[in-house]
């Protein structure tokens with residue numbers, strides 16, 4: 001029993017290693033994808049901060065939105081992971097994993113954390129740029145505890161795993177590349193705009209506030225903002241619990257539906 | 264114990280396409296078993312049901328005594344599978360592909376590394392180990408995939424169309440790799456193919472399939488014998504002597520024979536001594552092609568065309 005568990009953990013790590021090795025042969029991908037959040041920060045962030053339309057309390061708007069931009073980078077990497085999975089299935093790569101002696105749960109978890117590998121690479125780039133910008137270039141004041149900044153990495157892992165889980169769930173339900181792509185796009189905007197990434201939740205109309213409360217990204221952004229900006233981690237246990245809860249439910253659902261994808 | 268036991272399996276896709284329609288067969292341990300049939304016959308579907316990728320709509324499959332789907336985990340531990348489509352990761356090197364496979368089957372650290380290196384040497388891929396698989400030729404990829412399927416010394420190796428799309432030279436190399444592996448490890452090998460020559464060359468036992476059903480199962484020799492005997496064909500000037508069952512038309516004498524090569528000299532001598540002049544002599548063996556025609560009723564390449572036409576039409580309809 002214990003040895004089976006050890007073996008499954010090893011399987012998850014192997015699937016993650018596969019992704020890390022893929023990424024190593026493809027640096028360009030990270031560079032290209034990092035541009036988007038930074039452009040977002042520079043353009044959207046600066047415009048909004050000059051108009052001062054969004055009430056962000058004691059902190060500048062750019063400071064407020066920095067964790068949101070990091071969350072966006074992570075979300076966009078992971079939310080399309082289901083397409084890669086459909087691609088892997090069509091190309092025959094997935095068959096290899098499916099006939100290996102690994103449980104469906106470790107397979108799905110391995111794929112979720114594979115998205116995390118890409119998300120971490122992305123986050124490191126984006127975070128570095130934000131930190132550089134915060135030294136007198138833009139009006140960004142980060143919480144000045146390097147340990148807190150380092151702790152954003154596990155949060156990035158968790159957010160991307162949940163987003164990938166959602167994406168994989170769609171992949172198991174919709175099965176074709178085009179449809180999964182369409183749903184990824186359809187889902188990204190509401191996930192992003194109804195989280196607290198760009199403005200405080202209280203700023204939204206009541207029905208969007210309600211959506212924000214079930215949006216896992218809200219909890220991820222809250223954690224990131226606590227670590228990067230305010231240093232206030234009083235909401236962290238709840239945020240953490242919600243994200244882990246989402247991950248567990250998604251992984252179980254995906255493993256149950258995984259067979260569908262191969263039919 | 265049988266390597267594979269299959270009883271009355273049926274597979275219906277999307278509640279509408281009946282891809283496999285009541286197939287049963289056994290595969291003895293230690294042989295090379297071939298599923299021979301045109302594109303669309305249902306070979307891949309049967310293979311996917313054996314390797315635990317697809318569920319059966321009806322029927323039973325067991326591998327080395329382990330029944331599907333209850334013992335899928337055991338089955339996965341004892342089979343190696345090379346899918347019809349390219350399954351190596353094109354973005355990784357050959358070595359990395361092997362390493363990931365080795366780790367998925369529980370090898371770790373130094374042992375995993377050494378095993379991968381040994382396999383690379385065996386398959387003649389050592390020089391190319393650090394190249395991205397994207398740059399490999401079709402034959403190299405197939406060999407790498409076979410290597411990946413062998414990391415756990417499987418008792419049963421399953422290859423779906425191992426030489427599809429390969430040039431004749433690469434095809435012969437892949438055949439050689441399969442034979443070498445089989446002789447060294449004594450494992451059971453199952454292949455699917457739509458190449459007559461491949462089935463004839465590699466297989467100890469062949470099941471001929473058409474449209475979801477198995478038409479006949481036998482050794483290559485049995486199948487060929489079932490399609491009749493070979494014949495000695497002599498082109499002659501003059502009137503030949505009598506041979507039992509022989510035909511003579513337009514100066515061509517066709518003599519049926521169970522053992523053409525052995526009987527050719529005596530036939531030639533008999534005709535020559537009767538005073539006829541022999542212009543040419545050749546042997547026409549029965550081929551698997553003849554067996555296919557006898558049991559299925561059409562030539563395999565005609566069926567191929569028919570099914571690919573159907574497939575393209577279906578695709579066109581879906582896109583419209």
Ligand SMILES: Nc1ncnc2c1ncn2[C@@H]1O[C@H](COP(=O)(O)OP(=O)(O)O)[C@@H](O)[C@H]1O
Nearest residue numbers: 263276280282301302303304305306307308309
């Ligand atoms: N996923 C699928 N969904 C629907 N039909 C399928 C699917 N896979 C195969 N088929 C159909 O099932 C039949 C058998 O296919 P297949 O097993 O791939 O044959 P073969 O491997 O002998 O070429 C074909 O008519 C094919 O179009």
Ligand SMILES: [Mg+2]
Nearest residue numbers: 306307347424
């Ligand atoms: Mg096939």
